[in-house]
Amino acid sequence: MKTTVKTWLRERSELGVGALLFLLGVLVLTDALTLDADLTGRGPVGPATVPLVVGCGLVVVAVLLSVDVLRGGRGEAEAGEDVDLSEPADWRTVLLLAGVFLAFAVLIGPVGFPVAGALLFWGSAYALGSRHLHRDPLIAATLSLLTYVVFDKLLGVPLPGGPLMGVV
Amino acid sequence: MDSLNSLIDGFGTALTPMNLLWAAIGVLLGTAIGVLPGIGPAMAVALLLPVTYGLEPTGAFIMFAGIYYGAMFGGSTTSILLNTPGESAAVVAAIEGNPMAKAGRGAQALAAAAIGHFAGGMIGTILLVVLAPTVAALAVDIGAPDYLALMVLAFIAVTSVLGSSRIRGLASLLIGLTIGLVGLDQMTGQQRLTFGSLQLADGVDVVIVAVGLFAIGEALWVAAHLRRTAGEAIPVGRPWLGGDDVKRTWKSWLRGPLIGFPFGAIPAGGAEIPTFLSYVTEKRLSKHKEQFGKGAIEGVAGPESAASASAAGTLVSMLTLGLPTTAVAAVMLAAFQQYGIQPGPLLFEREPDLVWGLIASLFVGMVLLLALNLPLAPVWAKLLRIPRPYLYAGILFFAAVGAYAVGGEALDLVVLLVIGLVGLGMRRYGLPVLPAVIGVILGPAAEQQLRRALQISDGSVTGLVDTPFSVTVYAVVVILLAWPLLRKVIIRRGGTR
Incomplete structure (x- = not known):
């Protein structure tokens, strides 16, 4: 019942x-x-x-x-290039991603964008199933640092550098 | 002639080395982001918005125009080589383009698409140059009731033309209108839905809503259903077209814009309907009907040209009336508001340098697009092989950068995540995202026009329908609303005959 x-x-x-x-x-x-x-x-x-x-x-x-x-009406779940609707939804990944994102929001102030951004990318890639122990953090750090330099120095969009950039 | 002179001045603005550089960067970035699977033009422009924050308005919009056209072209590359269209407007490109690529004619399909975009964009932009000043001149006289009517039309059109369920479209629109209410009331300074929070008193920034719904919502939705085996992209060489192909397609390139441009200018969901109509037209007119469905080149050329022209049509209503008809235009309007510029009939008088510089740069952007993308196509095709975890981690990363860049507030990131979760839920339950974004952008403006109109008429509701223009627009609204009923009646009559 x-x-x-x-x-x-x-x-x-x-x-x-x-x-x-x-x-x-x-x-x-x-x-x-x-x-x-x-x-x-x-x-x-x-x-x-x-x-x-x-x-x-x-x-x-x-x-x-x-x-x-x-009455039996249903909203159609959205299809997409990388969306596989035949499998049940994987809410664990979504929760992990939301957690990583919140951590970024908390960390960006104290540790600055380059570090927090690298953690955001690495954490998200990990949550999404990427398991390259060396390649993932390397890509994350490069992307984050590059973005910081391009936005903050070249494009004039201020991002917090944090203590690390203070040392450099 | 006046607009021709202004256009020449516009080219003076667009062709300065700095602005040329912005246009080139915009085209390259737009194509690169648009090619990435899972990213449609709307998400591409929303993600790239922060790149333009540090620039002055003219440079920013020139870059933006490049991103727009680049992202549209990039999207069709994905459709052709991967057979998995990122957005509904690119569905048609996949129908014929992918079989062509499978049959080893990917290079020709890409060339037909690229030249189609070029032709459609050129014709569409010429029509924009001819029509926009006229529309703006006519629109200068329209008042608050007329604007309100137009906005109501946009609301109704976007909820009832798109998607399969009107009630779900309406739900999405109301969610957007609610988000638009947050903050201080523009006329009395009353706090609405702020719950005493100072940050919320400024309202929720449209950019954060757009990035949250388009980028975060999409990334989380894909994460919940990530395909474990990504589709295989078909490798491709440098695009080119033989004489036979050109003979078959040149008429399609010219026909596409005639269908695409008018549909782009009205609030009917952008490129989705015209690309489909163009496809049907090409199929009917083709001498090679048997090839349709198996890789007919006209089926790529016509719809792509229509899509590009509809983008130009979208700009007519966006620039002259401040009325966004597609998701991309909605994000673009948000970008204008970021600079304190209000698109509308007065834009052409107040900011002639900006508007004509932007229009001229559309021409420049299209030439750059054709010149860069034909040789670079094999490079773009390689982008399709990006590992999916990196792709979606990257989307989250840049969405975070964009939201933070709006105001430098960590709280904005939390708001972004919440809106992203709303976007995830909307995708799960089939609520279309576009009505919500239109609601956030047009809601506050519509409220202002409503109150202004009623102030003029001293509270009398007749003040909302006292011009022929507003009455006409409301008539269209009624027809749109009654259409399912009307159609039933028509079908029944046809049946009894």
């Missing part, structure tokens, strides 16, 4: 999209309704009007989408 409920839900996981849209709609509506009333009076249409329309739209679309899913 329990398993049938599970498979029923798994086949209709798109209902989750409807639920998220619904929550987003409620969030937008709440935010619009709690705007400071004193300032909303300027002009016939205040700052709350459009959010109210968008919020209602989200709620309506959430309901319509859920109805569509219950």
